Amino acid sequence: MSDEFLKLLAESERTLDQGFAHLPPNPATPLGPAASAILQQVATRLHDNYPYAHPLYAGQMLKPPHPIARAAYTLAMSVNPNNHALDGGRASSAMEIEAIAALAKMFHWPQHLGHLSSGGTFANLEALWVAGQLAHTEDGTPKAIAASDQAHYTHSRISGVLGLPFISVPSDEHGRMDLTILEALLNADKIGTVVVTLGTTAIGSVDPLDRIVALQEKYKFRIHVDAAYGGYFTLAANLSSETRAAFDAIPHADSIVIDPHKHGLQPYGCGCILFRDPAVGRLYKHDSPYTYFSSRDLHLGEISLECSRAGASAVALWATQQLLPYTPGGAFAQGLEAGHTAALKLHQRLKESPHFISPASPPQLDILFWAVRAANPEASSRLAQLIFDEAAKRDLHLALAKLPLRFFPQDSWQNSPQAEPDATVTCLRSVLMKPEHLLWLDQIGQRLDTAALTAIGSIPR
Numbered sequence: 001m002s003d004e005f006l007k008l009l010a011e012s013e014r015t016l017d018q019g020f021a022h023l024p025p026n027p028a029t030p031l032g033p034a035a036s037a038i039l040q041q042v043a044t045r046l047h048d049n050y051p052y053a054h055p056l057y058a059g060q061m062l063k064p065p066h067p068i069a070r071a072a073y074t075l076a077m078s079v080n081p082n083n084h085a086l087d088g089g090r091a092s093s094a095m096e097i098e099a100i101a102a103l104a105k106m107f108h109w110p111q112h113l114g115h116l117s118s119g120g121t122f123a124n125l126e127a128l129w130v131a132g133q134l135a136h137t138e139d140g141t142p143k144a145i146a147a148s149d150q151a152h153y154t155h156s157r158i159s160g161v162l163g164l165p166f167i168s169v170p171s172d173e174h175g176r177m178d179l180t181i182l183e184a185l186l187n188a189d190k191i192g193t194v195v196v197t198l199g200t201t202a203i204g205s206v207d208p209l210d211r212i213v214a215l216q217e218k219y220k221f222r223i224h225v226d227a228a229y230g231g232y233f234t235l236a237a238n239l240s241s242e243t244r245a246a247f248d249a250i251p252h253a254d255s256i257v258i259d260p261h262k263h264g265l266q267p268y269g270c271g272c273i274l275f276r277d278p279a280v281g282r283l284y285k286h287d288s289p290y291t292y293f294s295s296r297d298l299h300l301g302e303i304s305l306e307c308s309r310a311g312a313s314a315v316a317l318w319a320t321q322q323l324l325p326y327t328p329g330g331a332f333a334q335g336l337e338a339g340h341t342a343a344l345k346l347h348q349r350l351k352e353s354p355h356f357i358s359p360a361s362p363p364q365l366d367i368l369f370w371a372v373r374a375a376n377p378e379a380s381s382r383l384a385q386l387i388f389d390e391a392a393k394r395d396l397h398l399a400l401a402k403l404p405l406r407f408f409p410q411d412s413w414q415n416s417p418q419a420e421p422d423a424t425v426t427c428l429r430s431v432l433m434k435p436e437h438l439l440w441l442d443q444i445g446q447r448l449d450t451a452a453l454t455a456i457g458s459i460p461r
C-alpha cells in the first residue's frame with residue numbers, strides 16, 4: 001500500500017472525525033498487544049492466493065479495486081452505514097442514489113428505478129422476481145424465463161427458487177443465443193422473459209440484443225439484460241460493429257444487471273439492478289413496522305429485496321465515479337478498450353502459434369479461450385491442464401474452461417469424426433480485465449510459449 005494512500009486516508013479520517021468532535025469523547029477501542037501478531041498471521045495466511053492484482057494473473061475475473069474505492073470504503077467503515085434505511089445511512093444512501101443514476105445514464109435511460117446489491121446473483125434474482133410477476137398468462141400462471149446455454153448458471157437456479165419455469169436456449173458456434181430456436185419458442189408462446197447476456201462469464205460472448213429487441217415486433221416478452229460482467233463495455237469505442245449493435249440496444253431492455261465489483265473497480269459486495277419502469281417499485285411494497293420513521297424520503301430498503309446492505313459499497317462506488325466518470329473516451333473507458341485490444345492481440349498471436357487452436361472469430365470483449373493442438377480432444381484437454389500448471393510455475397496464471405467443440409473450427413482435431421453436439425474440450429482461458437495486461441502481453445505470450453513447449457515436450461511420443 002502506498003504512502004500516498006495512507007496519507008490521504010489519514011487526512012480524510014481526520015475530517016470525518018471533526019464532524020463529530022462536538023460530542024463528549026468516546027475513545028476508540030484499543031487494539032491491544034495481541035493485534036499485531038494476529039494481523040501478521042492474517043497477512044501470512046493471505047499469501048495463499050494467486051497474485052490477483054498483478055498483470056501476470058490473467059486467469060479468472062478478478063480485478064483489484066481502485067485505490068480510491070479502497071480508501072473511500074475504509075473511510076466509510078468508521079461510520080459503517082447501512083443503506084437499508086435512511087436511519088442507518090443518510091449520506092451513503094444519497095451517494096447510492098447518485099451512483100445508480102450515473103449507471104442508468106451510462107445506459108442512456110432517461111428514468112429508472114434501481115439500487116446496489118451484494119452482487120450480480122442477487123441483482124438477477126430481483127430482476128427475475130419482478131419479471132415473474134409481470135409476465136404471465138391470462139389466468140396468472142407465470143411464463144418461462146429463457147436464457148442461453150452460455151448464460152450464468154445462476155439463472156436456472158434463481159428461476160427454481162422463484163418457482164418459475166426455465167428454458168435453456170442453445171447457443172451457436174460463437175456462444176451467442178441461437179435466435180432461430182428462440183423464435184420457435186416465442187412462437188409457441190412459452191416465454192415471458194428472455195435473459196440476454198452481454199458478456200458471458202465463460203467466453204465473453206455477447207447475445208445479439210438488437211435482433212432480440214426486433215423480435216418484440218412479433219412477440220410479446222420482457223427483456224432482462226444480464227450485463228453483470230460486460231455492462232461497462234458500452235463505453236468502449238473499439239468494439240466490433242456486431243457487438244456495438246448489441247450494446248446500443250440496451251435502452252430497450254426492461255431491466256439491467258451490472259456488477260461494479262467486476263469491471264467497475266469496486267471491492268466485492270457491489271452489484272446493481274436497474275429497472276426502466278420506476279413503477280415496478282410498487283411490487284416491493286411492504287410495511288416493516290420498525291425501520292422507516294426518520295423521513296418521508298425514499299428509503300432504499302423500500303425498493304430492495306435485501307434488508308441490510310453495506311453503505312460503504314455505495315460510498316466507494318460514488319468516490320470512484322468522481323475520479324473516473326463514465327464518459328466515452330475518458331480514462332475509465334480507455335481501461336476497458338485496453339483490455340479488449342489485449343484480447344484481440346493475444347487471439348491473433350495464438351492463432352499464429354503452432355501449439356494452439358483458436359476459435360475463428362475474435363473475442364467480443366476481453367475474455368479469450370484457446371485449445372491445445374493435439375490428435376484428439378482428450379489429448380488436447382490433458383495438455384491444457386499441463387500447460388496451465390507449467391504456466392503457473394512461471395508465475396503466469398491462466399484459467400481452464402470446459403467448452404463445446406463446436407466453438408472451434410471443424411477440422412481442428414484429425415481424430416474426432418462427427419463429435420457429439422455437446423462434446424467438450426478443456427481449454428485454456430484468460431480474462432484480460434486489467435488495462436496493464438496490454439503492456440504485459442509479450443511477457444504473457446512468452447511465458448505461455450515456454451510453458452507449452454515444456455508441457456508438450458514432457459509427453460512421451
Ligand SMILES: *Cc1c(COP(=O)(O)O)cnc(C)c1O
Binds near residue numbers: 259
Ligand atoms: C458474475 C456474473 C453473474 C453473477 O454475479 P455475482 O456478482 O458473482 O453474484 C451473473 N451473470 C454474469 C454474466 C456474470 O458474469
